[in-house]
Amino acid sequence: MAPADGPRSGKQAKTSQRTGNLKRKRVQDDLSSLVQQVEDLDLKGKFESFSDLPLSEPTLSGLTSSHFKTLTDIQSRAISHALKGRDVLGAAKTGSGKTLAFLVPILENLYRRQWSEHDGLGALIISPTRELAIQIFEVLRKIGRYHTFSAGLVIGGKSLREEQERLARMNILVCTPGRMLQHLDQTAFFETHNLQMLVLDEADRIMDMGFQKTVDAIVGHLPPERQTLLFSATQTKKVSDLARLSLQDPEYVSVHETASSATPSKLQQHYVITPLAQKLDTLWSFIRSNLKAKTIVFFSSGKQVRFVYESFRHMQPGIPLLHLHGRQKQGGRFDITTRFSQAQHAVLFSTDVAARGLDFPAVDWVIQADCPEDADTYIHRVGRTARYERDGRAVLFLDPSEEKGMLRRLEHKKVVVERINVKANKQQSIKNQLQNMCFKDPELKYLGQKAFISYVKSIYVQKDKETFKLKELKLDDFAGSLGLPGAPRIKFIKGDDTKERKNAPRATAYASSEEASDDDGEEKKTKKPKEKEVRTKYDRMFERRNQDVLAEHYSKLINDDGTIAEPTKGTADADEGDDFLSVKRRFEAGDEDLDVGGSSDSDSDGGVSVPDAAGEKTEGGAKVVKISDKDTLVIDSKRREKLLKSKKKLLKFKGKGTKLIFDDEGNAHEIYEMEDEEAFKARGDAREQQAKFLAEEAQRTQAADLEDKAVAKQKKREKKEKRKARERELIAEEEREERVAQLAPYEGDRNMADGAYSSEGEDAEVEAPRPSKRAKTQESEEAVPWYKQQKKKPAEEKRIQTLEDLESLATGLLV
Structure with a gap:
């Protein structure tokens, strides 16, 4: 059976080889026909x-x-030029299909050159944002699914090593x-020649300036x-930009360009005059x-996006x-x-990272x-x-100070916006809610x-300083609308003269100066008006009190108000230098001075006197100083x-x-060590x-309990x-008050005898006794003891008003 199958297998091999040759020839014919059609393409068609x-x-x-059949204006004009290999500068409104205008020529040009995996990188597409790069890559996957090219996405935020391993095999x-610049500099086998x-x-x-150096390096x-x-x-039409990219006669x-507006025709554009403090209320x-x-809200910074x-x-x-x-x-x-693209109703707060190129379906506002x-x-945002x-x-929110300048810029770009007003009955204020939230949540306040x-x-x-006028903005009101108790301090807001004061020479801190003497030889001191001095970080640093020797010396030269202290009379410059270089950290050994090696020698060598602590001398005349217990x-x-001057030495x-530790009761003891097992x-x-x-x-615990x-x-x-002592004091106090009350009539008689009453027959009033200290204790009536309640002064006691009252009281006492 094997020999019988031999000739049949040979026939199949020849047939398959013949079929492959025919297919290859047909592909070559189609490719040659395609190349000829591109050469004969009419660019004006x-x-x-x-x-x-x-x-x-x-x-x-x-x-x-992918359901792409009809060409847009930018696609019909740009693809024909790109297929012929010409450089193209394409400008069209947003949402006009510019992505396909360069993806289709890339696939066609590489296909006509029969580009393969071994040829390396054939096309490079650079996008300013990651989201736009992802969107371009997804469109490339859809329309290039039947090609054999390999394509890759290289953006930040992903593993660099994984990209390096696959980068050499990519065609697009x-x-x-x-x-991209990181791979060009660091990836060894990545070639772009x-x-x-x-x-x-x-x-x-x-x-622009944000990517200029990076693009030049790429x-x-x-x-x-x-x-x-x-x-x-x-x-962009700048000649410098085109020269940097080596463009050759671009189309x-x-x-x-001749349209009445730079934005889509079916876009309704409006603006609202909203003061800065009412911006969040309106939003x-x-x-x-x-x-x-489905709404997209643009802010100028990521921190605003997160807070809102x-x-x-x-x-x-x-x-x-x-x-x-x-x-x-x-x-x-x-x-x-992805979630915003798939959502039917949603609000996306974003910075300008989503302002360019992203295609979110069915965005209403x-x-x-x-x-x-x-x-x-x-233009890119809308x-x-x-x-x-x-x-x-x-809708564009404009502060009153931004209206004039921004409308002029939009008019220059053929953008027409109409002003609308906010209905007052639908305006809601959220200032109080934000204040409560910031008060309760410190993170939100931050x-x-x-x-x-x-x-x-x-x-x-x-x-654009004509549009953005920082001084005209009410920043305090804006801070209040964010729920903040006050406007945070910002260091760079100092006025228009910031650069002048920055470049001006430092003002002399010493305000007073001595003028030339008169003809009589007498010196006159004239005071100049004190100039406003510029304080630097070094001035603030040296004014701190917790510094070392240098700060302590500097504090002697600078007064509290920042002016230079005048040197005292009779103080030489050498003394000041000695004070500056003197060692402040010195070991105090005692009260008496000890001359080591003779006074003459020590004086001649700069003589350092060492205090005597122990008062003991050795046989050689040396001194023994106690430096610790x-x-x-x-x-x-x-x-x-000299060692006595330095604690470190x-x-x-x-x-x-010995290292000490503290127990739960605060008592210090040495570290417990494990005892030897033996x-x-x-x-x-x-x-x-x-x-x-x-x-x-147990015995120690019982003793501690006792x-x-x-x-x-x-x-x-x-x-x-x-x-008990407090109660005795209260009883003595009340007895003293009763005694004073009983002697009050005699005090009144003595006063009348001394002429203390009115000569015109007016009634003499007896001074009321001073209030008891019981009122100061603020005790309730139920807490007053029985011995206090018995000795209360009767409420119906009559005051002594006339001489008859006094005589009747005296008669009652005698009886």
Whole structure:
């Protein structure tokens, strides 16, 4: 059977080989025909669908499967030039299909060159943001699913090592500038010498100051002989930018340059004059009024986005809230964009990271809570809605100081916006709610402070000073609208003269100066007006009191008010130098002075006198100084004598201290060490030692209990004695008051005898006794003892008004 099968297997092999050759020949014929069609392509022709263009079968199949059939204006004009290998500058409105305008030429050019995995990198697409790069890569996967090219996504936030392992096998790369430059510098086997096409999406953003150095470094790694495509809604035309990218006779394709507006035609654009302090109130009221809509709210900083998101989330407006900013991790950013794209009704608080290129389906409103930095940013922000000829609405919040300048910038860019007003009956104030939330939640208050500072800084760094006027903003009211008790301090707000004061020479702190003497030889001192001095961080540093020798010396030279202290008379400069260099940390050994080696020698050598502590001398005339409770030092040379000035050097002559720890009661004791096992066994059986230890502890505990009971009994006895003494004082006080009351008539008689009464017959009033100290104790009537209640003064006792009353009282006492 084997020989019988031999000829049949040979026939099958020849048939399959013949079929492969025919297929290869057919592919070559189709490729040659495609190349010829591209060469014969008329650039001035008008194309309406992708089938009208000379495209390969895999590309057409991918476009059809992705439901792309009709060409937009930018696609019909840019693709034809790109297929012929020309450099293109494409400018079109947002949402006009610029992504396909450069993805289709990339696939076609590599297909006609029969690009394979071994040829390396063929096309590089650079995007300014990660979200836009992810979106471009997803579109590339859809329309290129029938091609054999390998494509990769290189953005920050992912594993660098995994990207390095796969980078060498990629034909098409979609990347962000920072991560791409990192791979060009660090990845060893990543080669770009065979690059065919370079694409910059949102080119004006990539070519600005933020990415200028990065893009220049990337272009330095790329070959100059390549095709370059630049696409953006607001295209750059700077000659310097085009020269940096080595563009060769580029074709400028602008389909909406002659249009009446730079924004989509079905976009309704409005602006609202909202004072800074009412911005969040207006935004909250708008969200509450549009719960069945899909909205994007743009802020100028990520800290504002986070604060507004957290505060509004606590207040629960009744619609899902999301937030997006550059400080988030890449996984979280991708999840947020995916959730917002799939949501039917939601609000996305975002920075300008979502302002360019992102295609969120069915966005109803674009709210710009913060004024954009320029008209181009405005155009890109509002381009998130009204995409692909759909309806959309945009609202811009403007402070009264920003209205005039911003409207002039938009008019220059052919952007027409209409003013609308907020209905007063639908306006809600959330200032009190934010204040309560910030008071209860310190973290939210901290976010509010950071949001305030970031907003003020964003206004401060703006180049357009005609639109952004920091001094005209009511920052205190704005801080109150965020729920803050006051406006946080911002160091860079100092006025218009900041640069002048910064570059001015430092003012002399010494205000007074001596003028020239008169003809008589008498000197006159004239006071100059004190100039406003500029304080630096070094001045504040040296004014601190917790510094070392240098700070202590400096405090002697500088007064409390910051002026230079006048030197006292009779003080020489040498004395000041000695004081500055003198050692302040000195070991005090005693009260008496000891001359070591003779006074003459010590004086000649700078003579350091050493106090005598112990008062003991050795046979050689040396001195023994006690430096601690246990250690002594023999002073037998000048070197030993100098040791007394330094505590650090004296540590060598001191014994090692014992480390102490404190128990729960605060008593210090040495660290317990584990006893040697052999010594423990030598003392006897472990159970006997345990019983002995327990007995000793029980005895100690009983003694401690007796001591505690005695102390408690003594405290109780002292408290009882204090209470009895207080009661005796109260009884004595009341008896003294009654005695004074009984002697009051005689005091009145004596006063009348001395002429203390009125000569005109007016009634003489007897001074009322001073109030009892019982009122000061604030005791209730139920707590008053019986002996106090018996000795109360009768309430019906009559006052002595006349002489007859006095005589009747005296008669009653005599009886």
